[in-house]
Amino acid sequence: MFTVDGVTKVVKSALHPSGSARGDGKRSRRTGVTARLRVPFIRWLLRPLLHLLLDLHVAHPQRLQLAGPAIVCANHNSHLDSLVLLSLFPACLLPRVRPVAAADYFLRNPLLAWVATTLIGIIPIDRDARARGLDPLAGCHEALARGDILLLFPEGTRGEPERRQPLRKGVAWLLEQHPDVPVVPVFLYGLGKALPRGAALPVPFACGVAVGETLAWRGCRETFMQDLESALQRLAAGPHGKPCE
Amino acid sequence: MNAPQLTIGVSIALSGMLATLLFASAAQAGLARWQPERVRGELQARIRSWWWIAGAFAFVAMLSREVTIALVAFTSFAALREYFSIIPMRRCDRRVLAWAYAAIPVQFLWAAIGWYGMFMVFIPVCLFLLLPMRTALNGETRGFLHAAGALHWGLMTCVFSLSHAAYLLALPAHVNPAGGNLGLLLYLALLTALNDVAQYCAGKLLGQRKVVPRVSPGKTVEGLLGGIAVTTALATTLAPLLTPFSPIESLGAGLLVALAGFLGDVVVSALKRDLGLKDSGTAIPGHGGVLDRVDSLTMTAPFFFHYLYYLHY
Numbered sequence A: 001m002f003t004v005d006g007v008t009k010v011v012k013s014a015l016h017p018s019g020s021a022r023g024d025g026k027r028s029r030r031t032g033v034t035a036r037l038r039v040p041f042i043r044w045l046l047r048p049l050l051h052l053l054l055d056l057h058v059a060h061p062q063r064l065q066l067a068g069p070a071i072v073c074a075n076h077n078s079h080l081d082s083l084v085l086l087s088l089f090p091a092c093l094l095p096r097v098r099p100v101a102a103a104d105y106f107l108r109n110p111l112l113a114w115v116a117t118t119l120i121g122i123i124p125i126d127r128d129a130r131a132r133g134l135d136p137l138a139g140c141h142e143a144l145a146r147g148d149i150l151l152l153f154p155e156g157t158r159g160e161p162e163r164r165q166p167l168r169k170g171v172a173w174l175l176e177q178h179p180d181v182p183v184v185p186v187f188l189y190g191l192g193k194a195l196p197r198g199a200a201l202p203v204p205f206a207c208g209v210a211v212g213e214t215l216a217w218r219g220c221r222e223t224f225m226q227d228l229e230s231a232l233q234r235l236a237a238g239p240h241g242k243p244c245e
Numbered sequence B: 001m002n003a004p005q006l007t008i009g010v011s012i013a014l015s016g017m018l019a020t021l022l023f024a025s026a027a028q029a030g031l032a033r034w035q036p037e038r039v040r041g042e043l044q045a046r047i048r049s050w051w052w053i054a055g056a057f058a059f060v061a062m063l064s065r066e067v068t069i070a071l072v073a074f075t076s077f078a079a080l081r082e083y084f085s086i087i088p089m090r091r092c093d094r095r096v097l098a099w100a101y102a103a104i105p106v107q108f109l110w111a112a113i114g115w116y117g118m119f120m121v122f123i124p125v126c127l128f129l130l131l132p133m134r135t136a137l138n139g140e141t142r143g144f145l146h147a148a149g150a151l152h153w154g155l156m157t158c159v160f161s162l163s164h165a166a167y168l169l170a171l172p173a174h175v176n177p178a179g180g181n182l183g184l185l186l187y188l189a190l191l192t193a194l195n196d197v198a199q200y201c202a203g204k205l206l207g208q209r210k211v212v213p214r215v216s217p218g219k220t221v222e223g224l225l226g227g228i229a230v231t232t233a234l235a236t237t238l239a240p241l242l243t244p245f246s247p248i249e250s251l252g253a254g255l256l257v258a259l260a261g262f263l264g265d266v267v268v269s270a271l272k273r274d275l276g277l278k279d280s281g282t283a284i285p286g287h288g289g290v291l292d293r294v295d296s297l298t299m300t301a302p303f304f305f306h307y308l309y310y311l312h313y
Helices: A002-015 A019-054 A080-087 A110-120 A138-146 A170-177 A221-237 B008-034 B041-063 B065-086 B091-113 B116-137 B144-170 B180-206 B221-242 B247-275 B290-294 B297-312
Strands: A056-059 A070-074 A097-102 A123-125 A149-152 A183-189 A207-211
Touching: A019 A056, A019 A080, A019 A110, A070 A080, A070 A170, A080 A097, A080 A110, A080 A149, A080 A183, A080 A207, A097 A138, A123 A138, A138 A149, A138 A170, A170 A221, A183 A221, B008 B041, B008 B180, B008 B221, B041 B065, B041 B180, B065 B091, B065 B144, B065 B180, B065 B290, B091 B116, B091 B144, B116 B144, B144 B180, B144 B297, B180 B221, B180 B247, B180 B297, B221 B247, B247 B297
Parallel strands: A056 A207, A070 A149, A070 A183, A097 A123, A097 A149
Antiparallel strands: A183 A207
């Protein structure tokens, strides 16, 4: 097994010499060490492990090959959601892909904070920022300006397994200031069964990811939220989705 | 790591498998060329998947006995995961499902070390008694019988039954100088697979009278008889190359595999029909899910194993 992996690694790096190296160079000032640890972690540990254990069905992964800054919006049922999404990106994009996650949850102890920021590469969101007169989305604005790809869960919380929740409007506020940034809707199913909220032990189940077509900003927050909601519903009801139980 | 026994018989059978696949691909290509209106994309996907399955099997068989057992164990895991994903399950049973998954490496370990007694009682006795206890400790009694029954049925078909295929590799090798242990597994796999194909083809070509129209409308008496004819013929041809069977015994083995394969297919069809599904999954292009592919093997593996074990071990 190890030799086969090693050979694949060598062949792949020979085929794509610019791959992760290019990403590293671009981000060297901010995430040099991070990317050097994070990209191999995602490519060689997370991705094979998730595919081996979860029987992932992925529809249209090529829609995630995003050139510039972008926002990926998915429904949220599990901690596995961002890990699975990360594992779908080509290695050359990985240094730029950043899940957006709650600071109060993921930075609550040093070990979790190290995993969340160094290995997963989250952009922490301060959920109480507005009460203190700060912009909770400040980190997201910066990241988009740098050309990063944000993974956002507009439902805001994982909620009950395999149930959709109303979308929160933060993403529309974000887009209002970055109207040219494309939004990719993604529907995930099964992951809420594999690792629901409150469970510590992941259990293998068939899971799926349906990547939708890019949504464009049409000048109004309400319109955008409707566009996003109906895109997610179409993906859920479509041939690659799975209606909620 | 035990070196795999590539006897002359096994090499001939593997070459035959390669030739059959080449013939199938050539026939499919010829059909696409000369009668394109009769060609469906599904057939090509199906043959391509057979290439992958046969290729993976041949590859691990060359590597070692342990890797082959690991591949059967993984197939078992994939089938069980698919089963757990399609049946309705209570949320409180997640932990019990984790126990069931954990049983897979243990069961295949008993197979690998050839501990026959433990292999035979681990799932039907130990887990059958222990898992309902764990399910009861969840404290939720509503749907208890369904949960315990569904769990055990899944373990029996996906894990216990399929692990018999792996145990063929742990039987004493000296009994079968012609094919070695690998020969026995190859014999079972080839007969089961070709029986599926022969029943399907005979049914398509000659099928008139339906056997179980409410469960599996595609199954016909003609298909079943065609499958039995092809499989017994193949069983007697391959027996001297791969098994210790006498000609009469091999005739019985062919008949057993043909009937058991048919029944395994029907039982999994009944499960899918109950759940309102056409296929159990999408893991294998052209075939459906893993369960769709191994449905007949869940029945042929234990029956073939015990037939062989009674006669020669």
